[in-house]
Amino acid sequence: MTGVSDTRRATDTGKAGAIRVLVVDDDPQILRALQINLTAHSYHVVTARDGRSALTSVGDVHPDIVVLDLGLPDLAGTEVIAGLRAWTQVPIVVLSARTDSADKVTALDAGADDYITKPFGMAELLARLRAAVRRSATATGGGERIVTFADVEIDLARKRVRRNGRDVHLTPTEWEMLELLVQHRGKLVSQRDLLLHVWGPRREDRTNYLRVYLAQLRRKLEPNPSHPRHLITEPGMGYRFETVSDTDEPVVAVAGDGEQAR
Amino acid sequence: MTGVSDTRRATDTGKAGAIRVLVVDDDPQILRALQINLTAHSYHVVTARDGRSALTSVGDVHPDIVVLDLGLPDLAGTEVIAGLRAWTQVPIVVLSARTDSADKVTALDAGADDYITKPFGMAELLARLRAAVRRSATATGGGERIVTFADVEIDLARKRVRRNGRDVHLTPTEWEMLELLVQHRGKLVSQRDLLLHVWGPRREDRTNYLRVYLAQLRRKLEPNPSHPRHLITEPGMGYRFETVSDTDEPVVAVAGDGEQAR
DNA sequence: CAGGGCCGTCAAGATCGCATCAAGATCGCC
DNA sequence: GGCGATCTTGATGCGATCTTGACGGCCCTG
Incomplete structure:
Protein backbone atom coordinates (compact mmCIF):
# COMPACT_ATOMS: atom_id res chain seq x y z
CA MET A 1 0.00 0.00 0.00
CA THR A 2 2.85 2.38 -0.45
CA GLY A 3 1.72 5.82 -1.24
CA VAL A 4 -1.49 5.60 0.65
CA SER A 5 -1.64 7.63 3.74
CA ASP A 6 -4.62 6.12 5.40
CA THR A 7 -5.87 2.63 5.19
CA ARG A 8 -8.80 2.86 7.49
CA ARG A 9 -11.77 0.77 6.67
CA ALA A 10 -14.98 2.36 5.70
CA THR A 11 -16.71 1.99 8.98
CA ASP A 12 -13.86 2.88 11.19
CA THR A 13 -15.08 5.87 12.97
CA GLY A 14 -12.36 8.41 12.75
CA LYS A 15 -15.09 10.82 11.96
CA ALA A 16 -18.36 9.08 11.97
CA GLY A 17 -20.55 10.20 9.15
CA ALA A 18 -17.97 12.44 7.56
CA ILE A 19 -17.73 12.29 3.79
CA ARG A 20 -14.66 10.37 2.74
CA VAL A 21 -12.73 11.79 -0.15
CA LEU A 22 -9.72 10.19 -1.75
CA VAL A 23 -7.32 12.75 -3.19
CA VAL A 24 -4.88 11.46 -5.78
CA ASP A 25 -2.01 13.71 -6.77
CA ASP A 26 1.73 13.34 -7.07
CA ASP A 27 2.48 16.92 -6.11
CA PRO A 28 2.93 17.07 -2.33
CA GLN A 29 2.11 20.76 -2.32
CA ILE A 30 -1.27 20.38 -3.87
CA LEU A 31 -1.90 17.28 -1.84
CA ARG A 32 -1.25 19.18 1.32
CA ALA A 33 -3.29 22.17 0.27
CA LEU A 34 -6.25 20.01 -0.58
CA GLN A 35 -5.93 18.01 2.57
CA ILE A 36 -6.04 21.13 4.69
CA ASN A 37 -8.87 22.74 2.83
CA LEU A 38 -11.04 19.69 2.60
CA THR A 39 -10.45 18.75 6.19
CA ALA A 40 -11.43 22.27 7.18
CA HIS A 41 -14.74 21.65 5.46
CA SER A 42 -15.15 18.49 7.48
CA TYR A 43 -14.33 15.97 4.85
CA HIS A 44 -12.42 12.91 5.89
CA VAL A 45 -9.41 13.00 3.58
CA VAL A 46 -7.36 10.08 2.39
CA THR A 47 -4.52 10.61 -0.04
CA ALA A 48 -2.65 8.63 -2.65
CA ARG A 49 0.37 9.65 -4.69
CA ASP A 50 0.13 7.44 -7.74
CA GLY A 51 -2.36 5.57 -9.82
CA ARG A 52 -1.70 2.12 -8.48
CA SER A 53 -2.16 3.00 -4.87
CA ALA A 54 -5.22 4.98 -5.83
CA LEU A 55 -6.79 1.90 -7.33
CA THR A 56 -6.07 -0.30 -4.35
CA SER A 57 -7.01 2.26 -1.75
CA VAL A 58 -10.41 2.84 -3.27
CA GLY A 59 -11.11 -0.78 -2.49
CA ASP A 60 -9.81 -0.39 1.03
CA VAL A 61 -11.21 2.97 1.99
CA HIS A 62 -14.49 3.07 0.10
CA PRO A 63 -14.41 6.82 -0.41
CA ASP A 64 -17.57 8.71 -1.23
CA ILE A 65 -15.74 10.62 -3.93
CA VAL A 66 -12.39 10.62 -5.69
CA VAL A 67 -10.42 13.71 -6.68
CA LEU A 68 -7.99 12.62 -9.34
CA ASP A 69 -5.10 14.57 -10.74
CA LEU A 70 -4.12 13.68 -14.27
CA GLY A 71 -0.50 13.22 -15.08
CA LEU A 72 0.42 10.73 -12.42
CA PRO A 73 3.86 9.13 -12.64
CA ASP A 74 2.79 5.54 -13.15
CA LEU A 75 -0.53 5.37 -14.94
CA ALA A 76 -2.34 7.51 -17.46
CA GLY A 77 -5.41 9.27 -16.19
CA THR A 78 -7.73 7.30 -18.40
CA GLU A 79 -6.23 4.09 -17.09
CA VAL A 80 -7.00 5.03 -13.53
CA ILE A 81 -10.52 6.05 -14.45
CA ALA A 82 -11.11 2.90 -16.41
CA GLY A 83 -9.67 0.79 -13.61
CA LEU A 84 -12.14 2.27 -11.20
CA ARG A 85 -15.13 2.27 -13.49
CA ALA A 86 -14.60 -1.41 -14.07
CA TRP A 87 -16.14 -2.10 -10.71
CA THR A 88 -17.35 1.00 -8.91
CA GLN A 89 -19.59 3.98 -9.54
CA VAL A 90 -17.84 6.28 -7.10
CA PRO A 91 -17.89 9.87 -8.41
CA ILE A 92 -14.59 10.95 -9.94
CA VAL A 93 -13.63 14.61 -10.23
CA VAL A 94 -10.60 15.17 -12.40
CA LEU A 95 -8.06 17.90 -11.85
CA SER A 96 -5.72 18.84 -14.65
CA ALA A 97 -3.31 21.54 -15.62
CA ARG A 98 -4.10 20.98 -19.26
CA THR A 99 -6.86 23.10 -20.68
CA ASP A 100 -6.88 21.17 -23.90
CA SER A 101 -10.40 20.31 -24.83
CA ALA A 102 -9.40 16.86 -26.06
CA ASP A 103 -8.17 15.90 -22.62
CA LYS A 104 -11.47 16.81 -21.07
CA VAL A 105 -13.33 14.77 -23.61
CA THR A 106 -11.27 11.65 -23.13
CA ALA A 107 -11.39 11.88 -19.36
CA LEU A 108 -15.14 12.44 -19.26
CA ASP A 109 -15.80 9.70 -21.77
CA ALA A 110 -13.61 7.33 -19.81
CA GLY A 111 -16.05 7.72 -16.97
CA ALA A 112 -15.08 10.83 -15.03
CA ASP A 113 -17.90 12.87 -13.59
CA ASP A 114 -16.35 16.30 -13.73
CA TYR A 115 -13.24 18.03 -14.93
CA ILE A 116 -11.60 21.08 -13.43
CA THR A 117 -8.57 22.85 -14.85
CA LYS A 118 -5.82 24.24 -12.70
CA PRO A 119 -5.53 26.71 -11.36
CA PHE A 120 -8.91 26.44 -9.80
CA GLY A 121 -10.68 28.22 -7.03
CA MET A 122 -11.20 26.24 -3.89
CA ALA A 123 -14.78 27.47 -3.69
CA GLU A 124 -15.51 26.04 -7.10
CA LEU A 125 -13.91 22.73 -6.29
CA LEU A 126 -15.93 22.47 -3.13
CA ALA A 127 -19.12 23.30 -4.98
CA ARG A 128 -18.41 20.67 -7.61
CA LEU A 129 -17.67 18.12 -4.93
CA ARG A 130 -20.96 18.92 -3.25
CA ALA A 131 -22.77 18.54 -6.54
CA ALA A 132 -21.14 15.20 -7.26
CA VAL A 133 -21.80 13.84 -3.79
CA ARG A 134 -25.38 15.06 -3.84
CA ARG A 135 -26.00 13.29 -7.13
CA SER A 136 -24.57 9.99 -6.04
CA ALA A 137 -26.48 10.23 -2.78
CA THR A 138 -29.82 10.64 -4.50
CA ALA A 139 -28.83 7.98 -6.97
CA THR A 140 -28.09 5.30 -4.42
CA GLY A 141 -30.06 6.06 -1.33
CA GLY A 142 -32.55 8.53 -2.59
CA GLY A 143 -35.51 7.88 -0.42
CA GLU A 144 -35.57 6.07 2.83
CA ARG A 145 -32.43 5.80 4.77
CA GLU A 242 -36.07 -8.84 1.24
CA THR A 243 -38.03 -6.82 3.74
CA VAL A 244 -41.25 -8.75 3.47
CA SER A 245 -40.90 -12.41 4.16
CA ASP A 246 -42.42 -14.35 1.36
CA THR A 247 -45.43 -16.22 2.55
CA ASP A 248 -44.22 -19.46 1.16
CA GLU A 249 -42.41 -21.99 3.27
CA PRO A 250 -42.99 -25.60 2.64
CA VAL A 251 -44.59 -25.91 6.01
CA VAL A 252 -43.40 -28.02 8.80
CA ALA A 253 -46.00 -30.59 9.00
CA VAL A 254 -49.49 -30.05 10.04
CA ALA A 255 -50.20 -31.04 13.51
CA GLY A 256 -49.26 -28.82 16.32
CA ASP A 257 -50.12 -25.35 15.64
CA GLY A 258 -48.55 -22.05 15.24
CA GLU A 259 -44.97 -22.96 15.17
CA GLN A 260 -42.62 -20.06 15.13
CA ALA A 261 -44.46 -18.87 12.12
CA ARG A 262 -43.68 -15.58 10.55
CA MET B 1 -46.35 27.81 -24.34
CA THR B 2 -44.92 30.78 -26.05
CA GLY B 3 -41.28 30.54 -26.55
CA VAL B 4 -41.22 26.81 -26.78
CA SER B 5 -40.48 25.49 -30.17
CA ASP B 6 -41.54 21.96 -29.73
CA THR B 7 -44.18 20.63 -27.42
CA ARG B 8 -43.98 16.99 -28.17
CA ARG B 9 -44.68 14.70 -25.33
CA ALA B 10 -42.17 12.27 -24.09
CA THR B 11 -43.78 9.41 -25.86
CA ASP B 12 -44.08 11.09 -29.18
CA THR B 13 -41.69 9.33 -31.40
CA GLY B 14 -40.26 12.01 -33.52
CA LYS B 15 -36.99 10.24 -33.18
CA ALA B 16 -37.57 7.12 -31.28
CA GLY B 17 -34.83 6.48 -28.78
CA ALA B 18 -33.02 9.71 -29.44
CA ILE B 19 -31.87 11.59 -26.38
CA ARG B 20 -34.03 14.63 -25.77
CA VAL B 21 -32.23 17.78 -24.76
CA LEU B 22 -33.90 21.04 -23.83
CA VAL B 23 -31.75 24.07 -24.67
CA VAL B 24 -32.64 27.27 -22.86
CA ASP B 25 -31.06 30.47 -24.08
CA ASP B 26 -32.27 33.91 -25.02
CA ASP B 27 -29.64 34.49 -27.64
CA PRO B 28 -30.99 33.25 -30.99
CA GLN B 29 -27.48 32.86 -32.33
CA ILE B 30 -26.35 30.47 -29.67
CA LEU B 31 -29.66 28.72 -29.73
CA ARG B 32 -29.32 28.07 -33.39
CA ALA B 33 -25.70 26.98 -33.13
CA LEU B 34 -26.52 24.53 -30.39
CA GLN B 35 -29.53 23.22 -32.20
CA ILE B 36 -27.50 22.47 -35.30
CA ASN B 37 -24.61 20.93 -33.46
CA LEU B 38 -26.66 18.80 -31.14
CA THR B 39 -28.96 17.65 -33.87
CA ALA B 40 -25.93 16.67 -35.88
CA HIS B 41 -24.95 14.41 -33.01
CA SER B 42 -28.38 12.86 -33.12
CA TYR B 43 -29.89 14.50 -30.11
CA HIS B 44 -33.50 15.47 -30.30
CA VAL B 45 -33.41 19.18 -29.56
CA VAL B 46 -36.14 21.28 -28.02
CA THR B 47 -35.55 24.95 -27.34
CA ALA B 48 -36.87 27.61 -24.99
CA ARG B 49 -36.08 31.31 -24.87
CA ASP B 50 -36.88 32.23 -21.31
CA GLY B 51 -37.15 30.79 -17.86
CA ARG B 52 -40.90 30.44 -17.69
CA SER B 53 -41.25 28.51 -20.90
CA ALA B 54 -38.29 26.41 -19.87
CA LEU B 55 -40.09 25.36 -16.70
CA THR B 56 -43.30 24.47 -18.48
CA SER B 57 -41.65 22.70 -21.37
CA VAL B 58 -39.67 20.44 -19.09
CA GLY B 59 -43.00 19.14 -17.89
CA ASP B 60 -44.23 18.75 -21.43
CA VAL B 61 -41.21 17.34 -23.13
CA HIS B 62 -39.57 15.35 -20.34
CA PRO B 63 -36.09 15.94 -21.69
CA ASP B 64 -33.26 13.65 -20.73
CA ILE B 65 -31.09 16.67 -20.05
CA VAL B 66 -31.38 20.46 -19.82
CA VAL B 67 -28.80 22.93 -21.10
CA LEU B 68 -29.46 26.19 -19.32
CA ASP B 69 -28.01 29.58 -20.08
CA LEU B 70 -27.78 31.94 -17.15
CA GLY B 71 -28.91 35.50 -17.62
CA LEU B 72 -32.35 34.91 -19.00
CA PRO B 73 -34.62 37.91 -19.36
CA ASP B 74 -37.35 36.89 -16.96
CA LEU B 75 -35.95 34.68 -14.21
CA ALA B 76 -32.64 34.36 -12.46
CA GLY B 77 -30.70 31.22 -13.17
CA THR B 78 -31.02 29.95 -9.65
CA GLU B 79 -34.77 30.39 -9.82
CA VAL B 80 -35.00 28.23 -12.89
CA ILE B 81 -32.81 25.60 -11.32
CA ALA B 82 -34.76 25.65 -8.10
CA GLY B 83 -38.03 25.48 -9.98
CA LEU B 84 -36.89 22.34 -11.72
CA ARG B 85 -35.26 20.70 -8.75
CA ALA B 86 -38.51 21.05 -6.86
CA TRP B 87 -39.88 18.11 -8.77
CA THR B 88 -37.40 16.56 -11.14
CA GLN B 89 -33.90 15.15 -11.10
CA VAL B 90 -33.23 15.80 -14.77
CA PRO B 91 -29.55 16.69 -15.26
CA ILE B 92 -28.96 20.42 -15.69
CA VAL B 93 -25.86 21.74 -17.42
CA VAL B 94 -25.40 25.45 -16.99
CA LEU B 95 -23.85 27.73 -19.58
CA SER B 96 -22.63 31.13 -18.55
CA ALA B 97 -20.51 33.97 -19.82
CA ARG B 98 -19.49 34.83 -16.30
CA THR B 99 -16.34 33.20 -15.07
CA ASP B 100 -16.88 34.42 -11.57
CA SER B 101 -16.38 31.61 -9.17
CA ALA B 102 -19.27 32.73 -6.99
CA ASP B 103 -21.71 32.24 -9.83
CA LYS B 104 -20.58 28.69 -10.29
CA VAL B 105 -20.97 27.96 -6.64
CA THR B 106 -24.49 29.32 -6.40
CA ALA B 107 -25.60 27.54 -9.56
CA LEU B 108 -24.13 24.21 -8.51
CA ASP B 109 -25.48 24.49 -5.01
CA ALA B 110 -28.88 25.36 -6.36
CA GLY B 111 -28.91 21.97 -7.97
CA ALA B 112 -27.11 22.23 -11.29
CA ASP B 113 -25.04 19.26 -12.34
CA ASP B 114 -22.36 21.01 -14.30
CA TYR B 115 -21.22 24.48 -15.23
CA ILE B 116 -19.48 25.55 -18.41
CA THR B 117 -18.22 29.04 -19.12
CA LYS B 118 -18.51 30.67 -22.50
CA PRO B 119 -16.87 30.57 -24.80
CA PHE B 120 -16.75 26.82 -24.72
CA GLY B 121 -15.68 24.15 -27.14
CA MET B 122 -18.45 22.12 -28.64
CA ALA B 123 -16.47 18.94 -28.07
CA GLU B 124 -16.31 19.66 -24.37
CA LEU B 125 -19.99 20.46 -24.14
CA LEU B 126 -20.83 17.23 -25.88
CA ALA B 127 -18.56 15.26 -23.58
CA ARG B 128 -20.14 16.82 -20.51
CA LEU B 129 -23.58 16.08 -21.84
CA ARG B 130 -22.61 12.46 -22.40
CA ALA B 131 -21.25 12.24 -18.86
CA ALA B 132 -24.41 13.72 -17.37
CA VAL B 133 -26.71 11.49 -19.38
CA ARG B 134 -24.65 8.42 -18.56
CA ARG B 135 -24.90 9.14 -14.85
CA SER B 136 -28.61 9.68 -14.81
CA ALA B 137 -29.14 6.59 -16.90
CA THR B 138 -27.37 4.36 -14.41
CA ALA B 139 -29.03 6.20 -11.55
CA THR B 140 -32.54 5.44 -12.68
CA GLY B 141 -31.54 1.87 -13.20
CA GLY B 142 -32.30 2.05 -16.87
CA GLY B 143 -35.99 1.90 -16.15
CA GLU B 144 -38.16 -0.85 -14.86
CA ARG B 145 -38.24 -3.76 -17.17
CA GLU B 242 -44.75 -14.45 -26.70
CA THR B 243 -46.60 -12.36 -24.13
CA VAL B 244 -49.98 -12.50 -25.79
CA SER B 245 -51.29 -15.98 -26.10
CA ASP B 246 -51.81 -16.48 -29.74
CA THR B 247 -55.43 -17.28 -30.31
CA ASP B 248 -54.36 -20.15 -32.41
CA GLU B 249 -55.22 -23.68 -31.68
CA PRO B 250 -58.27 -25.77 -31.84
CA VAL B 251 -59.64 -24.75 -35.11
CA VAL B 252 -58.52 -26.89 -37.91
CA ALA B 253 -58.44 -23.98 -40.13
CA VAL B 254 -60.76 -23.70 -42.91
CA ALA B 255 -61.03 -26.31 -45.39
CA GLY B 256 -59.16 -25.69 -48.47
CA ASP B 257 -55.56 -25.31 -47.94
CA GLY B 258 -54.89 -22.95 -45.19
CA GLU B 259 -51.46 -24.23 -44.62
CA GLN B 260 -50.35 -23.96 -41.07
CA ALA B 261 -50.41 -20.25 -41.14
CA ARG B 262 -47.99 -17.88 -39.47
C1' DC C 1 -47.04 -47.23 -44.94
C1' DA C 2 -42.24 -47.07 -43.35
C1' DG C 3 -38.39 -44.25 -41.93
C1' DG C 4 -35.90 -40.37 -40.25
C1' DG C 5 -35.79 -36.03 -37.93
C1' DC C 6 -37.11 -33.38 -34.32
C1' DC C 7 -39.20 -32.74 -30.12
C1' DG C 8 -41.16 -33.63 -25.26
C1' DT C 9 -40.74 -36.34 -21.17
C1' DC C 10 -38.63 -38.85 -17.59
C1' DA C 11 -35.24 -40.49 -14.43
C1' DA C 12 -30.66 -41.53 -12.63
C1' DG C 13 -25.83 -40.48 -11.81
C1' DA C 14 -22.31 -36.93 -11.57
C1' DT C 15 -21.21 -32.54 -10.26
C1' DC C 16 -21.56 -28.18 -8.20
C1' DG C 17 -22.71 -24.79 -4.68
C1' DC C 18 -23.91 -23.69 -0.13
C1' DA C 19 -24.18 -23.85 5.11
C1' DT C 20 -21.73 -24.72 8.93
C1' DC C 21 -17.97 -25.31 12.05
C1' DA C 22 -13.57 -24.45 13.69
C1' DA C 23 -8.80 -23.30 13.74
C1' DG C 24 -5.04 -20.32 12.37
C1' DA C 25 -3.50 -15.59 10.95
C1' DT C 26 -3.87 -10.50 11.42
C1' DC C 27 -5.13 -6.39 13.00
C1' DG C 28 -5.89 -2.75 16.30
C1' DC C 29 -5.73 -1.21 20.82
C1' DC C 30 -4.02 -0.94 25.46
C1' DG D 1 4.13 -7.40 24.38
C1' DG D 2 -0.38 -9.13 25.26
C1' DC D 3 -5.26 -9.50 24.31
C1' DG D 4 -9.65 -9.41 22.02
C1' DA D 5 -11.86 -8.71 17.81
C1' DT D 6 -11.86 -9.58 13.12
C1' DC D 7 -10.54 -11.66 8.97
C1' DT D 8 -8.98 -15.67 6.33
C1' DT D 9 -8.84 -20.44 5.21
C1' DG D 10 -9.89 -25.34 5.04
C1' DA D 11 -12.81 -29.52 5.72
C1' DT D 12 -17.21 -31.77 5.81
C1' DG D 13 -21.96 -33.04 4.66
C1' DC D 14 -26.01 -32.30 2.14
C1' DG D 15 -29.16 -30.73 -1.22
C1' DA D 16 -29.83 -28.50 -5.60
C1' DT D 17 -28.55 -28.44 -10.18
C1' DC D 18 -26.62 -30.10 -14.35
C1' DT D 19 -25.72 -33.66 -17.56
C1' DT D 20 -26.79 -37.67 -19.96
C1' DG D 21 -29.25 -41.39 -22.03
C1' DA D 22 -33.47 -43.75 -23.27
C1' DC D 23 -38.15 -43.87 -24.91
C1' DG D 24 -42.22 -42.48 -27.41
C1' DG D 25 -44.97 -39.21 -30.19
C1' DC D 26 -45.54 -36.16 -34.06
C1' DC D 27 -44.75 -34.58 -38.71
C1' DC D 28 -42.85 -34.63 -43.04
C1' DT D 29 -40.88 -37.30 -46.81
C1' DG D 30 -40.41 -40.87 -49.86
Missing part, protein backbone atom coordinates in the same frame (compact mmCIF):
# COMPACT_ATOMS: atom_id res chain seq x y z
CA ILE A 146 -34.02 3.59 7.37
CA VAL A 147 -35.17 0.13 6.50
CA THR A 148 -36.98 -2.18 8.83
CA PHE A 149 -37.98 -5.82 8.77
CA ALA A 150 -39.12 -8.18 11.42
CA ASP A 151 -37.71 -6.75 14.64
CA VAL A 152 -34.69 -5.19 12.93
CA GLU A 153 -34.08 -1.60 11.99
CA ILE A 154 -31.28 -0.59 9.66
CA ASP A 155 -30.21 3.04 9.52
CA LEU A 156 -28.14 3.50 6.39
CA ALA A 157 -27.16 7.07 7.12
CA ARG A 158 -25.92 6.39 10.62
CA LYS A 159 -24.56 2.99 9.78
CA ARG A 160 -26.39 1.48 12.66
CA VAL A 161 -28.47 -1.61 13.20
CA ARG A 162 -30.97 -2.23 15.94
CA ARG A 163 -32.91 -5.24 16.91
CA ASN A 164 -35.70 -4.95 19.39
CA GLY A 165 -34.38 -1.52 20.19
CA ARG A 166 -30.96 -2.81 21.09
CA ASP A 167 -27.89 -2.00 19.06
CA VAL A 168 -26.53 -4.88 17.06
CA HIS A 169 -22.83 -4.68 16.54
CA LEU A 170 -21.63 -5.40 13.01
CA THR A 171 -18.03 -5.70 11.93
CA PRO A 172 -16.90 -3.45 9.08
CA THR A 173 -17.11 -6.26 6.57
CA GLU A 174 -20.51 -7.32 7.74
CA TRP A 175 -21.76 -3.78 7.39
CA GLU A 176 -20.39 -3.32 3.90
CA MET A 177 -22.19 -6.41 2.76
CA LEU A 178 -25.44 -5.56 4.42
CA GLU A 179 -25.30 -2.03 3.06
CA LEU A 180 -25.02 -3.13 -0.54
CA LEU A 181 -27.80 -5.64 -0.14
CA VAL A 182 -30.10 -3.17 1.57
CA GLN A 183 -29.43 -0.46 -0.98
CA HIS A 184 -30.63 -2.83 -3.65
CA ARG A 185 -33.53 -4.09 -1.66
CA GLY A 186 -35.48 -6.64 -3.63
CA LYS A 187 -32.89 -6.83 -6.35
CA LEU A 188 -30.64 -9.73 -6.91
CA VAL A 189 -27.08 -8.75 -6.13
CA SER A 190 -24.55 -10.91 -7.90
CA GLN A 191 -21.74 -12.53 -5.99
CA ARG A 192 -19.32 -10.54 -8.10
CA ASP A 193 -20.91 -7.22 -7.18
CA LEU A 194 -20.78 -8.10 -3.53
CA LEU A 195 -17.15 -9.13 -3.66
CA LEU A 196 -16.21 -6.00 -5.58
CA HIS A 197 -18.07 -3.72 -3.25
CA VAL A 198 -16.67 -5.18 -0.07
CA TRP A 199 -13.23 -6.45 -0.98
CA GLY A 200 -12.40 -4.62 -4.18
CA PRO A 201 -11.29 -6.15 -7.43
CA ARG A 202 -8.63 -8.42 -6.03
CA ARG A 203 -10.86 -10.91 -4.32
CA GLU A 204 -13.35 -11.34 -7.08
CA ASP A 205 -13.43 -15.09 -6.87
CA ARG A 206 -13.50 -15.66 -3.13
CA THR A 207 -17.10 -16.69 -3.03
CA ASN A 208 -16.48 -18.51 0.20
CA TYR A 209 -16.13 -15.17 1.96
CA LEU A 210 -19.71 -14.47 1.07
CA ARG A 211 -20.89 -17.65 2.69
CA VAL A 212 -19.08 -16.95 5.91
CA TYR A 213 -20.32 -13.40 6.29
CA LEU A 214 -23.81 -14.08 5.09
CA ALA A 215 -24.04 -16.71 7.77
CA GLN A 216 -22.88 -14.22 10.37
CA LEU A 217 -25.37 -11.61 9.25
CA ARG A 218 -28.13 -14.14 9.41
CA ARG A 219 -27.10 -15.18 12.86
CA LYS A 220 -27.29 -11.59 13.97
CA LEU A 221 -30.38 -10.46 12.10
CA GLU A 222 -32.60 -13.32 11.04
CA PRO A 223 -35.31 -14.54 13.37
CA ASN A 224 -34.41 -18.06 12.35
CA PRO A 225 -30.89 -18.08 10.92
CA SER A 226 -31.18 -21.52 9.39
CA HIS A 227 -34.33 -20.53 7.54
CA PRO A 228 -33.45 -17.09 6.25
CA ARG A 229 -36.33 -15.00 5.01
CA HIS A 230 -34.70 -11.67 4.43
CA LEU A 231 -31.14 -12.44 3.48
CA ILE A 232 -31.85 -14.88 0.74
CA THR A 233 -29.51 -17.00 -1.33
CA GLU A 234 -30.17 -17.42 -5.00
CA PRO A 235 -27.96 -20.42 -5.69
CA GLY A 236 -25.43 -19.84 -8.39
CA MET A 237 -26.49 -16.25 -8.92
CA GLY A 238 -26.14 -14.15 -5.84
CA TYR A 239 -28.02 -12.84 -2.85
CA ARG A 240 -31.13 -10.79 -2.27
CA PHE A 241 -32.35 -8.69 0.60
CA ILE B 146 -41.11 -5.94 -16.16
CA VAL B 147 -42.82 -8.27 -18.55
CA THR B 148 -46.08 -9.98 -17.74
CA PHE B 149 -48.18 -12.66 -19.31
CA ALA B 150 -50.97 -14.76 -18.02
CA ASP B 151 -50.44 -14.88 -14.25
CA VAL B 152 -46.69 -14.53 -14.53
CA GLU B 153 -44.56 -11.47 -13.93
CA ILE B 154 -40.93 -11.34 -15.01
CA ASP B 155 -38.74 -8.62 -13.53
CA LEU B 156 -35.57 -8.45 -15.56
CA ALA B 157 -33.81 -5.92 -13.34
CA ARG B 158 -34.39 -7.81 -10.13
CA LYS B 159 -33.96 -11.16 -11.79
CA ARG B 160 -37.14 -12.35 -10.26
CA VAL B 161 -40.17 -14.24 -11.46
CA ARG B 162 -43.56 -14.27 -9.78
CA ARG B 163 -46.64 -16.22 -10.49
CA ASN B 164 -49.85 -15.29 -8.78
CA GLY B 165 -47.78 -13.09 -6.53
CA ARG B 166 -45.61 -15.94 -5.34
CA ASP B 167 -41.96 -16.17 -6.13
CA VAL B 168 -41.04 -18.80 -8.64
CA HIS B 169 -37.56 -20.08 -8.15
CA LEU B 170 -35.48 -20.49 -11.27
CA THR B 171 -32.09 -22.10 -11.48
CA PRO B 172 -29.28 -20.10 -13.09
CA THR B 173 -29.57 -21.99 -16.34
CA GLU B 174 -33.30 -21.59 -16.47
CA TRP B 175 -32.97 -17.89 -15.83
CA GLU B 176 -30.36 -17.36 -18.52
CA MET B 177 -32.56 -19.00 -21.08
CA LEU B 178 -35.67 -17.14 -20.06
CA GLU B 179 -33.80 -13.86 -20.02
CA LEU B 180 -32.60 -14.20 -23.56
CA LEU B 181 -36.02 -15.18 -24.79
CA VAL B 182 -37.76 -12.36 -22.95
CA GLN B 183 -35.29 -9.79 -24.17
CA HIS B 184 -36.17 -10.76 -27.70
CA ARG B 185 -39.84 -10.93 -26.98
CA GLY B 186 -41.81 -11.85 -30.06
CA LYS B 187 -38.73 -12.62 -32.07
CA LEU B 188 -37.38 -15.99 -32.97
CA VAL B 189 -34.25 -16.96 -31.07
CA SER B 190 -32.23 -19.62 -32.81
CA GLN B 191 -31.10 -22.70 -31.00
CA ARG B 192 -27.55 -21.68 -31.64
CA ASP B 193 -28.02 -18.29 -30.01
CA LEU B 194 -29.57 -19.87 -26.99
CA LEU B 195 -26.81 -22.42 -26.61
CA LEU B 196 -24.14 -19.78 -27.06
CA HIS B 197 -25.76 -17.44 -24.58
CA VAL B 198 -26.26 -20.01 -21.87
CA TRP B 199 -23.51 -22.56 -22.32
CA GLY B 200 -20.94 -20.75 -24.42
CA PRO B 201 -19.31 -21.96 -27.59
CA ARG B 202 -18.42 -25.43 -26.39
CA ARG B 203 -21.90 -26.81 -26.27
CA GLU B 204 -23.15 -25.40 -29.51
CA ASP B 205 -24.64 -28.67 -30.66
CA ARG B 206 -26.29 -29.88 -27.48
CA THR B 207 -29.78 -29.11 -28.63
CA ASN B 208 -31.10 -31.63 -26.19
CA TYR B 209 -30.22 -29.26 -23.35
CA LEU B 210 -32.70 -26.85 -24.78
CA ARG B 211 -35.45 -29.40 -24.71
CA VAL B 212 -34.83 -30.24 -21.11
CA TYR B 213 -34.76 -26.70 -19.85
CA LEU B 214 -37.55 -25.43 -22.03
CA ALA B 215 -39.68 -28.17 -20.57
CA GLN B 216 -38.76 -27.05 -17.06
CA LEU B 217 -39.55 -23.46 -17.80
CA ARG B 218 -42.88 -24.43 -19.23
CA ARG B 219 -43.63 -26.52 -16.20
CA LYS B 220 -42.93 -23.56 -13.98
CA LEU B 221 -44.50 -20.81 -16.03
CA GLU B 222 -47.03 -22.05 -18.54
CA PRO B 223 -50.66 -22.40 -17.50
CA ASN B 224 -50.74 -25.62 -19.44
CA PRO B 225 -47.20 -26.93 -19.88
CA SER B 226 -48.10 -29.43 -22.54
CA HIS B 227 -49.77 -26.76 -24.63
CA PRO B 228 -47.32 -23.88 -24.40
CA ARG B 229 -48.63 -20.52 -25.47
CA HIS B 230 -45.78 -18.25 -24.48
CA LEU B 231 -42.66 -20.35 -24.75
CA ILE B 232 -43.12 -21.53 -28.25
CA THR B 233 -41.11 -24.00 -30.28
CA GLU B 234 -40.40 -23.23 -33.89
CA PRO B 235 -39.40 -26.65 -35.12
CA GLY B 236 -36.01 -26.78 -36.66
CA MET B 237 -35.43 -23.09 -36.06
CA GLY B 238 -35.47 -22.16 -32.44
CA TYR B 239 -37.76 -20.78 -29.78
CA ARG B 240 -39.86 -17.70 -29.31
CA PHE B 241 -41.28 -15.92 -26.30
